Amino acid sequence: MGKTLYDKLWDAHVVDTRDDGTSLLYIDRQLLHEVTSPQAFEGLRIAGRKPWRIAANLATPDHNVPTSAAERTQGINGIADPVSKIQVQTLDDNCNEFGVMQFAMGDQRQGIVHVVGPEQGATLPGMTVVCGDSHTATHGAFAALAHGIGTSEVEHVLATQCLLQRKMKNMLVQVNGKVGPGITGKDIVLHVIGVIGTAGGNGCAIEFAGEAIRDLSMEGRMSVCNMAIEAGARVGLVAVDEKTIDYLKDRPFAPKAEQWQQAVDYWRTLVSDADAQFDKVVEINASDIEPQVSWGTSPEMVVPVSGKVPALAQAKSDVQRKDWQRAYEYMGLAPEQSIESIQLDRVFIGSCTNSRIEDIRAAAAVAKGRKVASSVKQAMVVPGSGLVKAQAEAEGLHEVLLEAGFEWREPGCSMCLAMNADRLGAGEHCASTSNRNFEGRQGFGGRTHLVSPAMAAAAAIAGHFVDVRTMVEEA
Amino acid sequence: MKAFTVEQGIVAPMDRANIDTDMIIPKQFLKSIKRTGFGPNLFDELRYLDVGQPGMDNSKRPLNESFVLNQPRYQGASVLLARENFGCGSSREHAPWALDDYGFRAVIAPSFADIFYNNCFKNGLLPIVLDDAIVDQLFSEVAATEGYQLTVDLSEQVVVTPGEERFAFEVDAFRKHCLLNGLDDIGLTLQEADKIKNYEQQRKAVTPWLFADV
Incomplete structure (x- = not known):
């Protein structure tokens, strides 16, 4: 065999x-x-x-x-x-x-x-x-x-x-x-x-x-x-x-x-x-x-950007029903609310999942010629290493991002787990290219939505979730 | 490592699935360079009403009275009862360190995340997998009886209820041996040093680039 x-x-x-x-x-x-x-x-x-x-x-x-x-x-x-x-x-x-x-x-x-x-x-x-x-x-x-x-x-x-x-x-x-x-x-x-x-x-x-x-x-x-x-x-x-x-x-x-x-x-x-x-x-x-967005407090609580927060009736078991109820409350979301209606306070592009050169390029391609929405308090891009940072700068990507209103940071894990100073405030929604949307992961009371770098950049521009494919077609 | 033989203790029920290691011990406490002292910050975000930071006097912090570990009936608990996929997420060994430091000796759930499960055995903490239906029954019994205790007997591989019901559980023979005797597995592995050296020699001949220095 x-x-x-x-x-x-x-x-x-x-x-x-x-x-x-x-x-x-x-x-x-x-x-x-x-x-x-x-x-x-x-x-x-x-x-x-x-x-x-x-x-x-x-x-x-x-x-x-x-x-x-x-x-x-x-x-x-x-x-x-x-x-x-x-x-x-x-x-x-x-x-x-x-x-x-x-x-x-x-x-x-x-x-x-x-x-x-x-x-x-x-x-x-x-x-x-x-x-x-x-x-x-x-x-x-x-x-x-x-x-x-x-x-x-x-x-x-x-x-x-x-x-x-x-x-x-x-x-x-x-x-x-x-x-x-x-x-x-x-x-x-x-x-x-x-x-x-x-x-x-x-x-x-x-x-x-x-x-x-x-x-x-x-x-x-x-x-x-x-x-x-x-x-x-x-x-x-x-x-x-x-x-x-x-x-x-x-x-x-x-x-x-x-x-x-x-x-x-x-x-x-x-x-x-x-x-x-x-x-x-x-x-x-x-x-x-389709482009994915997590709505809840576990990575399995994920739907397409065109979708909605699921209704309790869709839960497979009592245990899942309880999980979802807790997640609605923690995330401040209602069942059947559309994903595109979620307003973002912060955007984080980085982490071991998405901080490589291709990720920075994808974010910059969406950001080019656009501005971060005024309702977004902070949109940060954290390259995965000093060499990724240098490569991105050699390609001029940092200028595109800075021009659009993103912060361009030094390499590290950063807001993925908020062990350093980069973190969410209680109740804040974040479009994040990281990997975990657990309660408190990005800061006490913080509300994480997991997405791709292009989707995070699009959310930063729009101020809410949006299907990045519609923005790329426009451009 | 401390040995685990038989443990009889109060059961604390946490009726939720996917309890992750961020929840068990939040990241700000991972900055410690020690293995001990994590107990007061176990489940910190659920247990206290304020935001915990290293170095705080935890005895002066406002408690979330509704959280299970703050309820008088569960004081002194040494067995934690939870739902599926307990310990998912980060590999932080601070999670079993915190459970152990708090006083837990065993965790019972229908399933565990792999890394957490493995980490428990390195720290004298016993993770026990029981069927959903049995876990359901235990949740009901704990809720019905104040001071409810279970007995966990590792050598017999059995959990015994106050009503003398016995539920068998599985555990690897080697892990059981180490836990029963409190053995440090580095010492045991080093007894096989010759085998490791032989492996390295054979492998170096076939894939020499794997042995280049960084």
Whole structure:
């Protein structure tokens, strides 16, 4: 019987399998950031343990870093919040003490860990990649077996270069046919989550396949895999093709010279076999997908922009009915209210889901020659890394955005989770290109609506949600 | 890690699905570089009426009296009862740290998010999956009886009600062994150091670029 891509990646990394079916899995790359690593380093120190292979680790601060240029010019000392400052300083100290490669504040390569890894070629097909962050699923776009782990596991990987794992189930999400113009990877993945639910992928590694996925750029595929976790799956995967290989060529940590060809030959095998068996298969028609907007407090509470907040009668169970009632109240929305009637207070374009060059280009294309609505208090664009920022500036995108009334910030996680100063006020509605619309996620009482970068830019211009395809046609 | 053998304790019911880790411990508390002290901020946004920040004196903050953990009948609870997909979202281990620091030893739900489920076992906290119908029954019994307690016996893999009903649950043999004995799994993995080294040598011969230094 054939193997799935996940089977192949798994088999290539098993060091040992125990009687009860748990395996010791070898980890090729660990990415570290300031929030989930301090206790892991502390654990090593207390136990007197040495890292197993320190050169397999790459660190960068992202969650806490300020995004205002004024604070950033002074490096760590410029962080106004004293608690955030200690955490970023602790990462810096740990990297120095243990000899971890770090892209520190002030280094142009600093950025959101899930943007930085692929950008540097530190994420490669066929690798196992872990990070103390659930959005590590992002790296699966490169046919790497990548998933988020807790801090105890970060310590375990530092000390042993291995992780104790039980093999997940194989799930295939096949997106057939082509998406219409203006439909992005973000819309595809939000639609999928709407169909299968936030627990739809629990216990599974999801492989995204089909023509609509093949048509996506690597950036688009990263957006899709990034949100596998919002469908409950720790792992999202896309098979290797020419786009994968082209993206990686000449990246700083990609193999060079004769190893490049050797690697490429191996990477081309990283696809599911034609006769591979999946435990679960979901088929989606790409042509059904419209621009998506989340209305509630879970990513599965999502509808097309032309749609309405669902009525209670549409709920599938008592538990869901209660969830929806709570969500109406928290979001300040009425059942059957049209999505286009939702007025926005703030707009956030950024996060590990949507802060890559293609995302900034999409936002700028909508913003060009237009102005942010006066009713919108703030519309911010936060590039995913210093290199994305530099690229966007080389293309003049920052000028287009600034001219339209957007703020152009320094790289970091920013308002996706509001650990720094970028956050929503209570009751404020935000069109956000991030990945979670949980209660309080972007600030206490804040109301998040998940959308693509083009949809967020369109909402900033209109002051309310609008189908971006109508604006692009106008232009 | 502390061992888990048998726990008998008061059950606190949280009747909602998809309780996410942002809800369990909001992001502003993740700035700590310690593993302890998160208990007073467990479910912070639901538990208090004001906006919590690190360093506040939590004993002086206004409580949301209707929240389950603030009700007198659930004081001292050590078993949390919830609905499906408990612990979804962020991988933050601060979530099980906060539950543990508050005093919970076990969480019962029809399903758990994978990363949270895994993180629990690293911290002596036992996540227990029971069928929807059983969870429904437990919610009814908790509501009906003040001071309702359950007994969780890990070695027998059973939850026992005050009426002596016994509900069996599944747990991986290795995780059970570690939890029963309070074993640190790094030490156990390092006993297999030779196997890890062998793997590295074989793999280096086939895919040498994976071993390049960053």
